[in-house]
Amino acid sequence: MVAGTTWAVQLARIPGERVEPEDFALHEVQARVPAPGEVVVRTDALGLNAGLRHRLGTGRSTTLGPALEVDDVPRSDGVATVVASDDLSLPEGSRVVGLLPWAELSTMPARELLRVDPRLSPEELLTIRGHVGLTAYVALTRAGAVKPGETVWISAAAGGVGACAVQLARVLGGRVLASAGGPERVRFLADELGVEHALDRTENLAAQLDEAAPDGIDLYLDLVGGDHLDLALPRLRERGRVVLVGRAAATPSSTITLDHPAMIRRRLGVLGMSVTDHPDALPDLLDLVDGADPALRAVCTVWHGAAALGEAFAALLRGRILGRAIIDLRHDAADD
Numbered sequence: 001m002v003a004g005t006t007w008a009v010q011l012a013r014i015p016g017e018r019v020e021p022e023d024f025a026l027h028e029v030q031a032r033v034p035a036p037g038e039v040v041v042r043t044d045a046l047g048l049n050a051g052l053r054h055r056l057g058t059g060r061s062t063t064l065g066p067a068l069e070v071d072d073v074p075r076s077d078g079v080a081t082v083v084a085s086d087d088l089s090l091p092e093g094s095r096v097v098g099l100l101p102w103a104e105l106s107t108m109p110a111r112e113l114l115r116v117d118p119r120l121s122p123e124e125l126l127t128i129r130g131h132v133g134l135t136a137y138v139a140l141t142r143a144g145a146v147k148p149g150e151t152v153w154i155s156a157a158a159g160g161v162g163a164c165a166v167q168l169a170r171v172l173g174g175r176v177l178a179s180a181g182g183p184e185r186v187r188f189l190a191d192e193l194g195v196e197h198a199l200d201r202t203e204n205l206a207a208q209l210d211e212a213a214p215d216g217i218d219l220y221l222d223l224v225g226g227d228h229l230d231l232a233l234p235r236l237r238e239r240g241r242v243v244l245v246g247r248a249a250a251t252p253s254s255t256i257t258l259d260h261p262a263m264i265r266r267r268l269g270v271l272g273m274s275v276t277d278h279p280d281a282l283p284d285l286l287d288l289v290d291g292a293d294p295a296l297r298a299v300c301t302v303w304h305g306a307a308a309l310g311e312a313f314a315a316l317l318r319g320r321i322l323g324r325a326i327i328d329l330r331h332d333a334a335d336d
């Protein structure tokens, strides 16, 4: 039995070297009525992750999902409204978040969804209160063990995770250095997020780091890999830490050269992390966000409509958008 005719966005072809909007296409599909324990949700908004690229036609699964082939429907973090329910915990009308298919209507187990306050905007739920906010929070606290007064360098700071990390690091008492690519993005960090030391990675980053942190860095949140890490390691203070979060720079080399004696002598730490290990950190993050004054910002670039999904994903991979890429689907609802 079906709950209605609806749309989904599928992988239309395996992307070449560069992902193009045409690699994705809108298709008509049928949504199933819910079985016991299931609900039908209508997607309100999706937040995209660049990491999805690694699973498109590569045969590789990651912690965020399975490998995807042509005709498969990707999933991303999303905000949705329950439109039909066969589960008492999620009555019709509930606002939920979860890993949602790129589709208008999805029939899925209620246990895969988390009920949230309907007064919160999709932008907040998909940034500072969502996957990228949690990644930043876990990197700073559980992996990075940041302490008030410490000097924290955050790379890719104008991206989805970075813009959350910059704000959370300050709330946690850190002295923040934040780097991004080009004057416009650096200005955004300084003017909009109030970063005192906003650095331009396209200029002489080493000199800017030395000027902003002449006594060194306590914690480096590495969102990019590559040459930034080579700059961070020799600048770590005693008991300094590097948290390896991502490789936005997509440099082919994944090898780190460590100065072994210096690492021991100065008690340095390098730690990789995955946010998927820390779902239990979410309440702590939300407490911090609720208590922040001034309120933390949901930094994002918003597209409207399902047809823009491919375009938004391609733009995200080109790295020139501010904050998280969000697709607002509320005007695509079948009853509009």
Ligand SMILES: NC(=O)c1ccc[n+]([C@@H]2O[C@H](COP(=O)([O-])OP(=O)(O)OC[C@H]3O[C@@H](n4cnc5c(N)ncnc54)[C@H](OP(=O)(O)O)[C@@H]3O)[C@@H](O)[C@H]2O)c1
Binding pocket: 049, 050, 051, 132, 135, 156, 157, 158, 159, 160, 161, 162, 179, 180, 181, 182, 185, 201, 223, 224, 244, 245, 246, 247, 248, 249, 250, 273, 274, 275, 276, 316, 319, 320, 321, 323, 324
């Ligand atoms: N470990 C985990 O649990 C976890 C969870 C979520 C995300 N991640 C990873 O964390 C990274 C950041 O995620 P995100 O969602 O914030 O990504 P994003 O929004 O796509 O931001 C990435 C940023 O990287 C910067 N960049 C691109 N090329 C660069 C280069 N060659 N050198 C330095 N910076 C470069 C760009 O900003 P500028 O041009 O301004 O520098 C871009 O905005 C990704 O690799 C993602 O896969 C890891």
